[in-house]
Amino acid sequence: MRLRLLGLVATMTVLAGCHTAPSASTDNGGNSTGGAPSASLTPQQELTQQVGDRVFFGFDKSDISSDAQAILGRQADFTKKYASLTFTIEGHADERGTREYNLALGERRATAAKNALVALGVDAGRLKTISYGKERPAVDGHNEAAWAQNRRAVTVIN
Amino acid sequence: MTTVFPPVARATRRMTLFLAALALLGLVSLARPAHADLTLDITRGNPQPIPIAIPSFQGDNPADGQLGADIAGVVSNDLERSGLFRPIDPAAFIQDPAALRPIPRFADWKLINAQALVVGNVSARPDGQTHVEFRLWDTTAGKMLTGVAYNSPAVNWRRFGHKIADQIYQRITGEGGYFDTRIVYISESGPNLRRIKRLAIMDQDGANNHLLTNGHSLVLTPRFSPTRQEITYLSYAQGTPRVFLFDILTGQNESLGDFPGMTFAPRFAPDGAGVIFSLSNGGGSEIFTMDLSTHHVNQITQTGAIDTSPCYSPDGKYITFNSDRGGTQQLYRMNADGSNIQRISFGTGRYATPVWSPRGDLIAFTKFVGGNFSIGVMAPDGSGERILTNGYLVEGPTWAPNGRVLMFFRQTTDDNGGRGGSTRLYSIDLTGANEREVITRQDASDPAWSPLLQ
Incomplete structure (x- = not known):
């Protein structure tokens, strides 16, 4: 199992180059063929483990970085491959803000990711947004490493 | 949505101002020289808390007596938490709380440095409601500062306490109360x-x-x-x-x-x-x-x-x-x-x-x-x-x-x-x-x- 994981990571480096987000690269398995998903993966697993389901933002920022743009490009391809699926983009903030402002900031991040996908040709009618503000951190911790993981927009299949 | 909250007891409370009648009692002590009211200026920073004695409110039977002790406890806790009052430990009291009416023996309360004294009474009414009244005394001037009575079902005993604490806070600080909230x-x-x-x-x-x-x-x-x-x-x-x-x-x-x-x-x-x-x-x-x-x-x-x-x-x-x-x-x-x-x-x-x-x-x-x-x-x-x-x-x-x-x-x-x-x-x-x-x-x-x- 460990050997296989290492192989996948190595392959991914070749395919994806250096344009993955700091943490997404550790979550993603990569797709060794670049084509059809492994038979064992559900679309959600494929999205999470191979495509990259999340993009990250700077403190109090909602602009799409080049790393994020690359992930959203793969997400756009994924939505075209599964044309019958619809998606919700969940926007999140770190804990270093007030509750109501962070709800608005999470919504702005989700909308930024949605707009990027629409610009890549995804039908806006297939994309919903929701904000969780600082209510649903992905990573526990009170330091910049944790906050960077929590400032995110996550695409999930409805 | 699951709600587990019982409705607030309806507004059967009838606040009766006993001020007129009680002021007559207060007049007894007005034979003393004119004296400024006991007040606390809280517009300046960090005022010294006012030492206040809050003996158990008295009742005619053990049940009302217990209620009176509980209500006095709520009053004491509210005033203490405001930071503007220092309730005095009841163990220091000299005068028996049962002997406070009609007029307290102020010397006994001044001796323990109580600047204010709260005297309360609990009784049952024929209609089943509970009647709670209190008087706030300035022990230095020997003067009643305020007195109010309330009727309500006994189940509202904490609110009796909060309303009385609000009256005391308001009378002494000049600000509106906030305890019955x-x-x-x-x-x-x-x-x-x-x-x-x-x-x-x-x-x-x-x-x-x-x-x-x-x-x-x-x-x-x-x-x-x-x-x-x-x-x-x-x-x-x-x-x-x-x-x-x-x-x-x-x-x-x-x-x-x-x-x-x-x-x-x-x-x-x-x-x-x-x-x-x-x-x-x-x-x-x-x-x-x-x-x-x-x-x-x-x-x-x-x-x-x-x-x-x-x-x-x-x-x-x-x-x-x-x-x-x-x-x-x-x-x-x-x-x-x-x-x-x-x-x-x-x-x-x-x-x-x-x-x-x-x-x-x-x-x-x-x-x-x-x-x-x-x-x-x-x-x-x-x-x-x-x-x-x-x-x-x-x-x-x-x-x-x-x-x-x-x-x-x-x-x-x-x-x-x-x-x-x-x-x-x-x-x-x-x-x-x-x-x-x-x-x-x-x-x-x-x-x-x-x-x-x-």
Whole structure:
């Protein structure tokens, strides 16, 4: 199992180059063929483990970085491959803000990711947004490493 | 939604002012030379707490006697927590509390340095209600300062105590009381990554705690109606975050309605007839109002920026809110129709959650600068900023109805293994003095103070 994981990571480096987000690269398995998903993966697993389901933002920022743009490009391809699926983009903030402002900031991040996908040709009618503000951190911790993981927009299949 | 809250006992209380009759008793001691009233100037910082003796209220039978002891305990606890009174240990009392009527032996109370003395009595009425009366004595002048009687079912024994504490506080400080009030807040439990949040309500002192929702849906930011037993808050019960209204007496719970985006950050208008809130739209968040009787919706701001945490001035003429329209989050003030928008915060850092004092003279806020949060106040034009407290995270100030005391929540960090951290409610004096935890069974956040109960 460990050997296989290492192989996948190595392959991914070749395919994806250096344009993955700091943490997404550790979550993603990569797709060794670049084509059809492994038979064992559900679309959600494929999205999470191979495509990259999340993009990250700077403190109090909602602009799409080049790393994020690359992930959203793969997400756009994924939505075209599964044309019958619809998606919700969940926007999140770190804990270093007030509750109501962070709800608005999470919504702005989700909308930024949605707009990027629409610009890549995804039908806006297939994309919903929701904000969780600082209510649903992905990573526990009170330091910049944790906050960077929590400032995110996550695409999930409805 | 599951409600487990019993309706507030209906307003069968009939407050009877016994002042006229009791003042006659007071006159007996007015043979003394004229003497300034016992008062405490709380407009200056850190006044010395007034030593006050609060013997058990007396009853004609053991049950009423127990009730009297319990009520005196509530009065004592309220006054002590205000930081402005120092209740004297009953073990030091010289005069037998049973012998305090009609006139206490003031020398016995002066001897233990009690400047004020509260004498109360509990009796059962033929109609089944309980009758509680009290007199507040100035022991130095030998003079009665106030005296009030209340009738209500005995089950309201804590409220008897709070109402009496309010009378004493008001008579001696000159400010309105705030003890007969409640707090609606969010009760928190579970690990940081899967926090369960429930709407909860309790008395101002933490007693009579009730959970109002079952925790299945995320709920946030409850606020009291200024006029009714009603709460507005944010709920994810319908998937999309929505502003809800919850009627405490009937348990009725409904969304403000469907909007194209998330509705959040609700607060009532000062007349209770409308709600002001934010609606997300295309990445920005704008401020809207809704008339609760006509459901007519009015858009107040329109910039594409994040405009949120709106709050009316107590006269309803102005709205304060925070916005990042200038680059970072700052406080603004505008007319209630959205005209004449002015930035009012100019210090370093980010400013948020402006809340207008019920007295109209100050705006409380949350500030984030240099990696720390603080709670502060400023005049409505932004001048005179003063920080009351700070920490890793302090947020969400709410005013007691007298505009003198605030409550907020404080989060302390855990050891990154989930141990040791907490989120708790605190009250603090306007001066920044007397910060006290408000004890809750579980973690707690987003407090909102009710108006004085009727």
